[in-house]
Amino acid sequence: MIPVSAIQQKIEQLRETLKQHNYNYYVLDAPTVSDYEFDMMLKELQDLEFKYPEYNDPNSPTVRVGGAVTKNFETVVHDFRMYSLDNSYSKEDLEDWEKRIQKILGEVSLEFTCELKYDGASMNLTYENGALLKAVTRGDGFQGDDVTANVKTIRSVPLKLNGDYPERFDIRGEIVLPKEGFIKMNQERIANGEDPYMNPRNTASGSLKLQDSAEVAKRPLECLLYSIVGERLGISTQYDILKTARKWGFKVPSEAKLCKNTAEVMEFVEYWENRKDDLPYEIDGVVVKVNSIQYQEELGYTAKSPRWAMAYKFKTEQAVTVLKTITYQVGRTGAITPVANLEPVLLGGTIVKRASLHNADQIKKLDVRLGDTVFVEKGGEIIPKITGVDFTKRTSDSLMTNYITHCPECGTELIRKEGEAQHYCPNYYGCPPQITGRIQHFISRKAMDIEGLGAETVELLYKEGLINDYADLYDLTKEQVLPLERMANKSAENLINGIEKSKGIPFERVLYALGIRFVGETVAKKLAKEYKSIDKLMVVTKEDLIQVDEIGEKIAESVIDFFKNEQNVVIIERLKKHEVQLEISTENLQNQTDKLKGYSFVVSGVFEKVTRNELKKLIEDNGGKVASSISTKTSYVVAGDKMGPSKKEKASKLDIPLITEEQFLNML
Template sequence: MSPKEQIQSLRDELREHNYNYYVNDNPTISDFEFDKKLEQLKTLEAAHPEFYDSTSPSVRVGGEVTKNFNTVKHINRMYSLDNSYSIEDLRDWERRIKKIVDGDIQYTCELKYDGASISLHYENGKFVQAVTRGDGNQGDEVTANVRTIKSVPLQLKGDDVPAKFEIRGEIVLPWDGFHKMNEERAEQGLDLYRNPRNTASGSLKLQDSAEVAKRPLDCLLYQLAGENLPVKSQFDSLMLARKWGFKAPQESKLVNSIEEVFEYINHWDVARKELPYETDGVVIKVNSLDQQDELGFTAKAPKWAMAYKFAAEQVSTRLEEITYQVGRTGSITPVANLEAVEISGTTVRRASLHNADQIEKLDIRVGDEVYVEKGGEIIPKIVAVDLTKRPENSTPTVYATHCPECNTELVRNEGDAKHYCPNDMACPPQVKGRIEHFISRKAMDIDGIGAETVGQLVDAGFINNYADLYDLTVEQVLPLERMAQKSAENMINGIEASKQVPFERVLFGLGIRYVGETIAKKLAKHYKNIDSLFNMPAEPEKTSIDLFADVSSAADKKIEELTAVPEIGESIAQSLVEFIQNEDQMAIVERLKKAGLQFALSEEQLEGQTDKLSGKSFVISGVFKMSRNDLKKLVEDNGGKNSSSISSKTDYLIRGDKMGPSKLEKAEKLSITMISEQEFLAMI
């Protein structure tokens, strides 16, 4: 046998042993025999580097060092999931689904593993890239580190693998491995890891992949993504993934009703304690991919999936003090400072009290024994007070009247749950918070500068707002603590590069209250440039005849104009007008314009966009030649609005094959105009 044939034979054999051990949990040789064969392979590969293969089992040992993790834009967005905490939440979700899709609905139930979300990319059956979830739109490339995880197949099995696709899952650290790592750290006198999830997530960002290879990480896969996948349902995709060599958990189950979903939840709420991994709930997905396609997505999550969270662990501890935090928009959040307590593997010393109403509702007081849990097992919160243990000298909590940072008197607008500090241009946490928001990944994504550096720059008096960033020089920032020449250059280069960030992200970065990422995109798309968005109507001149007449002010007219934009409500419009009428904010925006930031959609973004469908609402139902997502994009690109359900406000139903009878019946009853895919394309 030639060296090439020997190498290939050993690779094939070791891949199969890896699969049996890490995926099937059914080893067919001893660890000693496996290690001997692996050493034999490494020796042959070292002698014949011309036969290098990135999918060889030998690459599992790591050794590649990654200094900086590249940011990669997801081909298919990685959405988060909507959460439910009760059976009634799930019933409501099913009722919403049944208003949109016809026919029987099956569900795939899967355990929700608590790990680090990952997207694995494959081309021609070979593993080529791993990307963390990040913000859902883009994440960090961690290919070298993920390649060391034994349950991640580097070469897929079978001849029906698509040429290119991705699969999503969780990188987890099993309990046994976690405890073993902590035993080793205890022997070395090192601090112990707090919980498996954070340890798994931190492992992905280690610079030396050889260190990652030493950690007993596992990878559980649950979602295929890509075009023209050879499956029609979620459950079939899990079975196909297993056939290809992926570790898709066997605990998944196909059920035929919401009642069977509840049975699955009740079973695993108890049985999960015997699993080797951390789990915090159940994910329920509509099984049919056609029905998933029809249901679509909200701005943040798929409408066809829901995460049911198991009841959080609850403990009691003493409330030692109530302090107040100031957010970047001036919102005041009361914080409970607690006697340290362990919850779900982490030490908790602080919990949010939300607002004055919550404190009053629970009658929370300093010195109380309180019950704390992690909301969704993430954010600690106080859920009740043990009144039997209340001290005799206890006094009711009096909410703060002045800002804890700048001593400005707080305000609370009618209908608002929170108090606010109105000193937005000089209150230190607001100043720093707005700049931190501006430089964040979803906004300007400025390399070389983080929250700590922002604090240094503000404290040194170099910047007071985000426009000041564009006046900074290398020489100016060099004296900052821990700032070397290269770091200073990276910061200034990062600030300069941010001038190419597209308009919608600049708009989001301005930090206008209620204008989140999605709203910023809608406003940018509607107005096309900042001048159109910020242009205020002329203030009407009042005559003696108008003294007793109702003459709309410029602000009222602008609010009316803004609320006419789909999904822009009164609160968003009011906040925008307040921002526009603030002379200090407008002066900062003018400075950003002069600095060269993008305040209009690019020619590329404007290409193909028209107002042909302006004011028209469309419902898309059925199967089409092009994907439903492409049809929806065409509706939006031409000024129309997509809706998931038919109502009297629907102008057109784009009707495809296999459309449900109930939608057809409702459209006919409401006399909705029905058009084909070809007729729609002719319209635009």
């Protein structure tokens, strides 16, 4: 009989050996043992772990073979938001971006890290004490699905790290399916009489949502990493992030390059645009990032994207097909969108059957007609659009397209406001797609995030006469929803519980959920912060609203119009009775003051007591405004270590006071 300590020692030795072989094979692409030898060691470890479960380790190399079954993927909030990237398509776009950066930073010497833009599924991995804690999909950027069991089967994802790493951090990348593996998968499917997969990207993304991780383990997925996120990481450049991630054991592609200017960036772009087909993975462009992490922090983010990064997209693929019909969709705000229904055509690895025509002006500009042979592109590689017509193939009996005059859903005559491109159906409370669209917006993830309730169920509830506005959701009972199609006892319970839980959603998200035209997430936050409650916002004047930072006439008019509508006021009163959060909570108010109201701050440099983001939050929580660049409107510059000399010079020129971190904290 082997002593217990010897068994434990043997298990740990096998794990360490297999971990190293995994790294050699999948990350370094330099195997040192045969597949057979590796499989035999893995089998030995599996047998020992089965016999001695007391030595179980959730990050053992044996999890690579899968076996965990996930029925429902849990939604997890990201510790750090996952932003999307702005796109550029020309050298001029990149130069304009650089000018915007220099305007904020001053005339500083910039370096750029260029990386290939992999066409896969975005992934956030969290590590704690050197072990993989969780793997979460990008989702809507704020929260995603926990797919840890599936990601653990991907052999290029290290389960335990090497070297000196922070206690906790996130690392981001793309889950991709290499071209060779994709071809083999399709050969097997065809041999089995199954339809082939359409493209590697969608197949990689779909693989992450398979319920059986053993099935995921059979797919040759890889994880390519490119970004480390966390507090006080001690890494000063993006290029060093890539080198550090490699040292810790991550698969980081070697093609990245450090460039001194946009001319060098364009050389890198052109080089890879001509050689992208030689790569083992699909790419659709190049990601350009400001190399300095300090500059990245100073540049910050817009509502959607980092100011310090830009995706340069390769030339768009074009297809030619025939326009069969034009249909018109009605959005939740009543906006009408014309949609071209096409002869199916292969474009960018997917079959395209529909394309956007945007509005009446676009149809007129293109002079697009039924039966036309049209050119279709993927706008930003995502939404197909018609870019032109092949007039040489137009028939002599072709008729000009007349834009519709009445709503296709309710028959109401359409209106078009001066200065706006789209037509609108004004039947706000009687047009079915507007009614269901508003409710679907209300329940969406970034709004009330009602679990157990999706777009189809909303349509069904409306059709059955159970709801006519979003306040009706809170009157629903389990007995009412149980008879609905595909509604079982558990799903009915989940739906009612999800609605009840949404009463805890904070005021700024409720305000966004109301669906006031032009009031997106950022504007909703500003209004909630300024007015603190729906009651105060309902009686505000247009003149007052325009005084709020970044609120223009268009938004102000829309807010006033919304609260003028008596039906909207009735719905809000009903939401109040159901105890939906229509004011900032006492707890949040306690952390907020007006001490800095009327003051505008620029934050620059590196700080000791608080992080830059914490400092910005303190400014906003106390009523101040954080600006990205120094101007005559700046009240103070909070200056940390390594503040750029050009910013100091500009502050001095404009006579803007520089204050230290200590002085700022004393102001509070």
